Amino acid sequence: MLGVIAYFQTDAANYINLVLEHVTISILVLLISMVIAIPLGIICSRSEILQNISEHLFSFLRIIPSLAVLIICIPFIGTGWKPAVIALTLLAIPPILLNTIQAFRTLPEPILEAATAMGMGTTYKLFNVKLPLAFPLIYTGIRTATVEVIASATLAAYIGAGGLGSLIFTGLGLMRVDLLYIGGISVAILSLGTGFLMNVFYKYKTRYLQIK
Template sequence: MTQAFIDYFARNGTKYGLAAAQHFFISIAALALACAVALPAGIVCARTKRLRAAITGVFATLRIIPSLAVLLLCIPVLGTGMQPAVIALAFLAIPPILINATVAFSSIPLPVLETARGMGMSARRVFFLIKAPLALPLTLAGFKTAAIEVIASATLAAYIGGGGLGTIIFTGLGLMRTELLLIGGVSVALFSVAADCLLSFMENRVSLSLFGK
């Protein structure tokens, strides 16, 4: 088995690098798109209870839809390739980011905000100096959840021609080659673990700087 791994990387090192780069790009692009939608929506939802209940309810329901189903449903509208894969994965990443951002901004203690306003701080300064820092740890936790889900689900992008490490896994399935399954699967697992470690470190550093714990 070890020799099979060596032979694969000797012959397909460039293809593996391309697949890993595609997987990384798809994941980052999907998370960036999800943040662009979910963070402003979460801030708005935190201000209105009715809107909060409606929107978070809808996106909480979306979380139970299987990743592959979301990807396949996008094909009739968006076609195949990397772009529809990014959009489909963004839909999977929006719920945890949106829900955590909504909870984070809506749970800021009212006395803290009243004290800031009493000191003469403008709404803009209150948001950037008080609300955003206090909401950051919980929002980061939602982003971490979304990142791990997207990295794992990005393997399915190969089903719709999006590339990534999923191509290695599905090739291994088709050819019944265990080494390809292990190479693709372990690579995705390492990507997920690396993302979890990095974001957990950032989350801990933010919590330590804000709350001293």
Template sequence: MFSQVVQYFQSNSGQYWQYVGQHLFLTLVTLAISMVIALPLGYLGSRLKPVASFCVAFAQVLRIIPSLALLFLLIPVIGTGMVPALIALVVLALPPLLINTILGFNEVSPLYKEVGTALGMTSRQLRRQIEIPLALPYVLNGIKLAIVEIIASATLATYIGAGGLGTLIFTGLGLYDMTYIVIGAVSVAALSLGAMLGFDFLIRKVRKHDKSSYSI
């Protein structure tokens, strides 16, 4: 198996990195779109209970929709390619982003806001200097969960012609060749693990900074 993997990279390294690039592009674009939608909506949900209730219910509904089923439902409407894959992945990424954004802003202690108000801060200053920094670890955790979900689910985008590392996995399944499956699966797992460890490190740094900056 090891020699077959080495042989694949010797003869197909350019193709492999093309798949990695497609996978990362799909992941990053999906994450960017999801954040543009979820972060403002989550912040609004932390301020208005009806919006929060809607976001939670919406996130719960999205969680029960299988990603593969959503992909196939979009094919008759939009067709195949990048666009339906992006829509399906955005739908999968929204729940953790929405829930963690609402949770993060709700967890900001009123005491910090009272101190800021007493110091003469405006609502904009309170939001920028107190609320967002203190909610950031929760928001980052939501982003971490979302990006891991996207990386794993993006393998299914191969079914509708969006490319990515899933091409290796499904090629291996079609050819009954474990070499392709192992390379694709290990690559997806490595990307997911790298993203998770990177965000865990960033969250720890932000929390450490918050403790030193906002200790009362």
């Protein structure tokens, strides 16, 4: 316990830096994943074949350990945050992609027909009807991905990408239990806290689903 207090007295600035690194890398990964997975999911939902291919491919990618991807990346792009971002993006894409496909395949037909019949163009309908209706499922995928990415970003420190994982690896190397605690608990709080905040936002955005 004393070690923990001492750490924050001397290394608070460093700690905040690590948290920021962790958060930055996670946000970057999630943004890249969404930009890839949501449009890809929408395209895949239109074709049975594309849907099957992407579902199998990404279900397979999902079972490869992130650490393995990290290390495989090193010969090609070296160490640092770049391979970490690639590995974590591969981890984050499947839940978002699969949920996007599912959401777009289950849009209620009468509502889409009403939208068309009211004179909505394709793009207008996508942004004002389809995406809002698909939001709950897509968002659930994003939330799953977020929690996974924050937790797994810890590993990124292993190849020099920084973040709270650095604390854990330092703690392991120096046999400093206090650092292990600080690192581990911080990651847990960050991950659970983000999940909680995302739930609150979800409830707010989908209040139309909850009222009766």
